[in-house]
Amino acid sequence: SQQGEEDPQALSIQEGENATMNCSYKTSINNLQWYRQNSGRGLVHLILIRSNEREKHSGRLRVTLDTSKKSSSLLITASRAADTASYFCATFYNTDKLIFGTGTRLQVFP
Amino acid sequence: DGGITQSPKYLFRKEGQNVTLSCEQNLNHDAMYWYRQDPGQGLRLIYYSQIVNDFQKGDIAEGYSVSREKKESFPLTVTSAQKNPTAFYLCASSGTGLGGYTFGSGTRLTVV
Numbered sequence: 269s270q271q272g273e274e275d276p277q278a279l280s281i282q283e284g285e286n287a288t289m290n291c292s293y294k295t296s297i298n299n300l301q302w303y304r305q306n307s308g309r310g311l312v313h314l315i316l317i318r319s320n321e322r323e324k325h326s327g328r329l330r331v332t333l334d335t336s337k338k339s340s341s342l343l344i345t346a347s348r349a350a351d352t353a354s355y356f357c358a359t360f361y362n363t364d365k366l367i368f369g370t371g372t373r374l375q376v377f378p
Numbered sequence: 379d380g381g382i383t384q385s386p387k388y389l390f391r392k393e394g395q396n397v398t399l400s401c402e403q404n405l406n407h408d409a410m411y412w413y414r415q416d417p418g419q420g421l422r423l424i425y426y427s428q429i430v431n432d433f434q435k436g437d438i439a440e441g442y443s444v445s446r447e448k449k450e451s452f453p454l455t456v457t458s459a460q461k462n463p464t465a466f467y468l469c470a471s472s473g474t475g476l477g478g479y480t481f482g483s484g485t486r487l488t489v490v
Contacts (some may be wrong), residue, residue, distance in 0.1 A: 310481035
């Protein structure tokens with residue numbers, strides 16, 4: 269399996285603080301995606317960054333990609349309690365299936 | 379509203395029993411996927427299908443079977459050969475290209 273790895277595995281912060289989680293992957297990629305999963309629910313697609321992009325923004329989300337280091341980071345600015353969830357990065361393997369990382373569990377305290 | 383529907387939400391299986399998890403999408407997506415998630419873990423790919431009447435094994439296909447007779451439907455059967463089936467099962471679909479996946483809300487399977 270070409271699964272990526274997120275770091276840290278768990279992160280606890282206060283509301284208003286920024287949350288940063290990192291993802292490392294093993295093979296060359298076409299794009300990298302970030303997903304969110306609330307407890308006991310399905311995953312929701314957050315953002316996609318292509319291999320020729322270095323940074324992408326969507327609302328309070330900022331994603332960076334460093335293909336030379338095979339790594340990506342997801343920054344959530346001004347976190348809210350509602351951001352409490354698990355966050356996964358995912359990359360395509362052999363261009364026909366998305367392989368997910370192990371996830372970062374984010375807890376935002378009011 | 380377009381989306382993916384998984385049913386049932388909760389499922390209990392007795393030892394030696396086969397059970398089938400339903401996944402239906404009305405997004406007109408060509409590709410569909412089944413993932414397994416164990417507590418505190420990431421997702422592992424079981425089976426996937428890119429077109430009707432065709433599917434491929436993922437990383438953990440042993441003890442599972444699928445069919446893809448209709449574009450909208452991709453049921454997963456957990457057979458008695460799967461020795462540790464208790465997990466959260468997620469179905470997803472995607473259109474053409476390397477875009478994002480749309481997920482269902484999952485089925486939690488428990489062996490009793």
